[in-house]
Amino acid sequence: MSALEAYHKKRDFAVTSEPRGSRARRKGNSFVVQKHDATRLHYDFRLELDGVLKSWAVTRGPSLVPGDKRLAVHVEDHPLDYGSFEGIIPEGQYGAGAVLVWDRGTWEPEGDPRAGYAKGHLDFTLHGEKLKGKWHLVRMRARRGEKADNWLLIKANDAEARSAKDPDILEEQPNSVLTGRSLEEIAGDAHSRRWTSGKAAHAPTTNAESPRARALAPLTQPKA
Ligand code: MN
Secondary structure: OOOOHHHHHOOOOOOOOOOOOOOOOOOOOEEEEEEEEOOOEEEEEEEEEOOEEEEEEEOOOOOOOOOOEEEEEEEEEEEHHHHHOOEEEOOOOOOOEEEEEEEEEEEEEOOOHHHHHHHOEEEEEEEEOOOEEEEEEEEOOOOOOOOOOEEEEEEOOOOOOOOOOOOOHHHHOOOOOOOOOOHHHHHHHHHHHHHHHOOOOOOOOOOOOOHHHHHHOOOOOOOO
């Protein structure tokens, strides 16, 4: 099974402008956090490992307060190209809604990241624009009959940590590190363009109407 099979199966690339992507050969250590206004607002936390972005959906977003354990639901690997995706996932598509690049930079694992990932315990340092210092990602023991692969994202106590009395970084710095835009601006953008052009601004115009692209599109379209 290819590294990105689950990612590809969930998406119709004739409709969404998310990148198709493939596993990269380069060795890198990027990380990205995408703020995603889907059915429920969440923050997608992604760490580059072996040519893909290992990914978790952090329901309440990261916290700089060391006592805060933020639920991070492990999701399918994403292609590296996804790290610069900002825009709209069209209605009817998996994860429909606006996405912005909330933070990005590099990560530095402590010890062997493959072993840590397999074991369900990663300790690492983030060098982002918003998130810095040491962090832990720890897999929770599954409850009986539970299918979700639930982890916790926790800030370690260091100079980059904040106390509960300090401002919440999610409120303090809500916008895109790429463009400075808010989710509302990204969503509004798509709407205004849709009205003027008469079709969805986010649909890739090169192949959206192509019968071949339609024929090649995956048949399965899980709901968001
Ligand atoms: Mn998401």
